Amino acid sequence: xxxxxxxxxxxxxxxxxxxxxxxxTVEAGTITCLLGSNGSGKTTLVRSVLGLTPARxxxxxxxxxxxxxxxTHKIIAAGMACIPEGRKVFxxxxxxxxxxxxxxxxxxxxxxxxxxxxxxxxFPRLAERRGQFAGTMSxxxxxxxxxxxxxxxxxxxxxxxEPSLGLSPRLVKENFQIIRQINERGITxxxxxxxxxxxxxxxxxxxxxxxxxxxxxxxxDDLKDRKEVREAYFG
Numbered sequence: 001x002x003x004x005x006x007x008x009x010x011x012x013x014x015x016x017x018x019x020x021x022x023x024x025t026v027e028a029g030t031i032t033c034l035l036g037s038n039g040s041g042k043t044t045l046v047r048s049v050l051g052l053t054p055a056r057x058x059x060x061x062x063x064x065x066x067x068x069x070x071x072t073h074k075i076i077a078a079g080m081a082c083i084p085e086g087r088k089v090f091x092x093x094x095x096x097x098x099x100x101x102x103x104x105x106x107x108x109x110x111x112x113x114x115x116x117x118x119x120x121x122x123f124p125r126l127a128e129r130r131g132q133f134a135g136t137m138s139x140x141x142x143x144x145x146x147x148x149x150x151x152x153x154x155x156x157x158x159x160x161x162e163p164s165l166g167l168s169p170r171l172v173k174e175n176f177q178i179i180r181q182i183n184e185r186g187i188t189x190x191x192x193x194x195x196x197x198x199x200x201x202x203x204x205x206x207x208x209x210x211x212x213x214x215x216x217x218x219x220x221d222d223l224k225d226r227k228e229v230r231e232a233y234f235g
Contacts, residue, residue, distance in 0.1 A: 001027065001028050002025045002026065002027055002028070002061075003026055003027065003028040003062070003063055003156060003157055003188050004025070004026040004049070004060075004061070004062050004063075004157055004188075004190065005025050005026075005059075005060070005061040005062075006022060006023055006024050006025070006045070006048075006049070006058070006059075006060050007023055007058050007059040007060070007061065008021050008022070008023050008057070008058040008059075009021075009022050009023075009045075009048060009055040009057060009058030009059070009060060009068075010022075010055060010056055010057040010058060011041075011044055011045070011047075011048045011053055011054075011055045011056060012056055013044075013053070017212065018041050018044045018212050019041050019044055019045060019048065019055070019212045019213075020212045020213050021058075021213065022041075022045060022058075022209070022212070022213065022214055023058075023214065024207045024214060024217070026157065026188060026190050027188075027204075027205070028156075028188050029183075029186065029188055030183070030188060030189070030203075030204045030205065031179065031180070031183050031188075031189040031191055031202055031203045031204055032188075032189070032190050032191070032203060032204065032205050032206065032207075033190075033191040033192070033193060033199045033200070033202075033203035033205075033206040033207070034190065034191070034192045034193070034206070034207050034209060035193060035194065035196060035199060035200075035206055035207070035208045035209065035223075035229070036194060036208060036209035036210060037194055037210070038194065040209045040210050040211065040212070041209050041211070041212040042161070042162075042192045042194075042209055043085060043161060043162075043192070044212075045192070045209070046082060046159055046161050046192055048060065049062075049067075049075075049080075049159065050072050050075055050076075050080070050082060050159075051067070051069075051070055051071055051072040051074075051075050052072055054068070054069065055068060062075070062078060062079075062080060062157070063078065063079060063156060065078065076105070076153070077105060078156075079153075079155055079156035079157065080155055080156065080157045080159070081102075081150040081151070081153050081155035081157070081158050081159070082150065082158075082159040082160075082161065083146050083147055083150045083158065083159070083160040083161060083163065084146070084161055085161040085162040085165060088146065089134040089135065089137075089142045089145045089146055089149075090134060091133065091134055091135025091136075092133060092135060093133070093134060094130065094131050094132060094133060094134065095126050095129050095130045095131070095132055095134055095137075095145055096116065096130045096131065098134050098145050098148075098149050099115075099116050099119060099126075099145070099148050099149055099152055100112060100116070100152070101149060101152075102148070102149030102150060102151070102152030102153060103115060103116075103152035103153060105153055106152070106153070112152070115151070115152050115154065116152075118151075119148040119151055119152070122148070122151075122178070122181065122182075123144045123147075123148055123178075125141060125144060126141070126144055126145065126148060129141065139166055139167055139171070140167055140168070140171035140174070140175075143163065143167065143171070143175055144178075147160070147163075147175075147178065147182075151182070151187075155187060156187070156188060157187075157188045157189075157190060158182065158187050158188070158189050158190070159189075159190045159192065160179065160189065160190070160191050160192065161192045162192060162193060162194070163175045163176070163179065163191070163193065164176075164193060164195040164198060172195065172198060173198070176198050176199075176201070176202050179191065179202055180202050183202075191203060196229065200220035200223060200224060201220070203220055204219070204220075205217070205218070205219060206218065206219075206220060206223050208223065208226075208228055208229050210228070210231070215228045215231075216228035216229060
């Protein structure tokens with residue numbers, strides 16, 4: 001069953017189209033990836049789904065509801081969370097306060113405590129540093145904080161934008177293992193990346209974006225050797 005359906009959307013900044021006739025589907029319970037080089041329109045698509053840069057044409061349907069024109073706070077409340085590119089933690093808040101910020105819509109302190117405990121089980125390193133200011137942590141640790149904060153609202157869909165950006169190969173591998181664990185816990189993932197090999201190793205289905213258009217789609221085995229994938233990355 002489709003959890004997210006993007007139907008022929010077009011998105012523009014001022015009068016310049018960035019996305020043109022983009023369609024994709026994220027099936028519930030899966031990891032679906034969106035691949036593309038810098039400037040392909042990946043982050044614009046994330047912004048369109050979240051209502052930050054609304055699509056000027058087409059439809060976006062989440063969990064059976066048309067969210068194309070909804071404000072961002074209502075889209076988040078419907079069960080969506082996003083880990084932004086570059087992690088973007090609150091640097092002058094502690095690890096635990098960053099996590100609490102992700103649960104701002106949760107009214108029960110008992111539920112918040114339970115979810116924080118679950119995140120500490122997923123990321124033992126964060127438990128050790130719960131009182132540390134997030135801005136003083138390493139890039140890999142900040143990535144954990146950002147992912148944990150996104151999980152605090154118990155999302156149906158977690159969108160992760162460029163989780164490998166600026167991380168060492170070891171931490172990239174670790175992050176992708178964590179993404180797989182999150183999916184195994186029942187959370188649907190839309191993984192937006194340019195790291196082809198790591199992404200296709202965890203995804204069940206993928207789309208390739210180039211110059212604002214979907215140029216290829218298929219299973220990881222379908223995509224690995226396709227000409228469109230090579231052209232999207234290397235021209």
